[in-house]
Amino acid sequence: MKIMVLGGDGFCGWPTSLHLSEAGHEVLIVDNLSRRQIDVLLEVESLTPIAPLSERIATWAQVSGRTIGFELLDIAHDYDRLLQVLKEFAPDTVVHFAEQRAAPYSMKSPKTKRYTVDNNVSGTHNLMCAIVEAGLDTHVIHLGTMGVYGYGWSGTAPIPEGYLEVRVDTPEGDLAREILHPANPGSVYHMTKTLDQLIFAFYAKNDGVRVTDLHQGIVWGTQTPQTQRHPRLINRFDYDGDYGTVLNRFLMQAAIGYPLTVHGSGGQTRAFIHIRDTVRCIELACLNPPRSGDRPTIFNQVTETFRVIDLAKLIADITDTPIEHLENPRVEADENDLIVENRQFLELGLEPTTLSQGLLEEVQEIARKFVERVDASKIPASSKWRVAKP
């Protein structure tokens, strides 16, 4: 299968590209290297020392004998080249990771709010428009987020995989409909993913584009079997206040004896998935496309749910690190339940990596190993969700 991976240099994109390459697919990475440029501007670095993309690709060729292509391209702002690359490569599948993916970064300033909307919406719309213009039957797999649903909307009812059955009173009796689950995004970043959903729904309906939208939980872990094959293949591990996700931040904080920073009570329940399962899910999605004319297929790409405070306690116990409660910068409920349906991927054969299996490995192999690379000044989360009025 010919697969284009947009954002193939990123935290999820790179291990996905390797996984798909190893599985025998022809992979072309399209990336504008924006994630590395943002690191430069934020003056932070991945905890793990990541090689430049061309070195990564060359190393992969050495260890695997497989070639991955690379096209330096900004899909949000170079439509003509995107169209040309699509026509030339004629992918069976495009995996679309090419979005600004940090909620705190998206709330950092007016500039980052606007960048996130512009990059994510223009990128997604350009992709759909170009596939139609090129006349391709390409299957688009998009990395969405559990955050499109919001938290607590349905109380203790499980969150379905994208579509919700509702009933409406009408003069002629009950009307039953299956609708896209109502959106309730918690940040500008999450909001862009809810906009993406409507773009996909339109192009699926109007043009018959085949779309799979993966509503992913918080990804934890660092390595996959492929990224472990050589030090220059190592995956990114972010721990800073903008791009570090909660569990990876805890692991690194524990490694340097920094208190585990919990926002609010930590009663927020979130869904998680290991990076090893992310790459498997994406291959499963590649192999199981919807048909043209179908509405977008939506998977909840999650394997476990935890309360943030329980995660912190787990790591505090393993590593003997104290917990510190900080004010929550987000506009959200301090506590929520979360039950997520994820039957579709399990039925397709996914065998999840659970937290209890992977946690110690992460502490020892990543957080402690690269501890001397930590800049502790970058740990605090500085983005405020709501600006005090002057």
Place this chain on the structure above:
Amino acid sequence: MKIMVLGGDGFCGWPTSLHLSEAGHEVLIVDNLSRRQIDVLLEVESLTPIAPLSERIATWAQVSGRTIGFELLDIAHDYDRLLQVLKEFAPDTVVHFAEQRAAPYSMKSPKTKRYTVDNNVSGTHNLMCAIVEAGLDTHVIHLGTMGVYGYGWSGTAPIPEGYLEVRVDTPEGDLAREILHPANPGSVYHMTKTLDQLIFAFYAKNDGVRVTDLHQGIVWGTQTPQTQRHPRLINRFDYDGDYGTVLNRFLMQAAIGYPLTVHGSGGQTRAFIHIRDTVRCIELACLNPPRSGDRPTIFNQVTETFRVIDLAKLIADITDTPIEHLENPRVEADENDLIVENRQFLELGLEPTTLSQGLLEEVQEIARKFVERVDASKIPASSKWRVAKP
């Protein structure tokens, strides 16, 4: 009240600016004159001879003694200036018409699809972002469309004003929720309005911005009491295949003896409102803002519904013009019912102009009067909704 009218040179924006000015409000028009530039590129003109905006404003000052300000500004691409103008003028209300508003134009080509998404989404998001950055308590009134609901979703049930009561089965029994009505846009243009809705919902929730979203029907008619006060104040009347709306196109076709072009069977039911009522609705919305912290207020800004074929027959009868059925370029049902709730504006005192009152006036005062300005070659609608695959 200080009111900024974004897109104040347009078909709805200009008469709205005059109406608000006459009512004693301080009006500042912000416009990038994109609508006139698109006319240049499409090689079409308003049937009515419209004066340049500065002349319009000068004429209004002569006949009314009232001053309207004008700022030439592209809100989608000059954020810094938008922010500065907002800070300087500190509007109580911003009326946001500054969007590409023609469905056929939005489906004309990849370029116009992308222009529509970029202009509309960036413009709306820049506005919300700038109001928050400026620390203003400005009320945003946005011109949305009935098309966000799609047609036929709820069968014969009335379309509520923005929010729909639904029930969901849960393990603990029925869960009742009021949700934003599911979106089902029929073009890229309509899609952008569904994206706008989610942007408004987020900024209302996260930042307490006060938003009113007006889901407007198809506007017909040309003049308001203010635009009739001097020939140089005359409003725009579009009849071309891209920007001409169905009823105005019929009126002009009848005036030149061109068959009334009905797409498909004409069984599509649509909602309508006269331009005189549009401007009144907007003033009512200005005077009745939501409170900070409220979800966006949504009004259905419509007064009547008609099947397209019935409109054609009505005008055929008055004017003795034949009807011609053409293939429908849109991807939509050939027939639909449409019942629309519009109690909120009626309760606020709106007294609708009905089709039976205004139609003959339009035929005589506008369509026949300017008949020599018609370029009949611009009448056919050329945009295809779905491109044949190569």
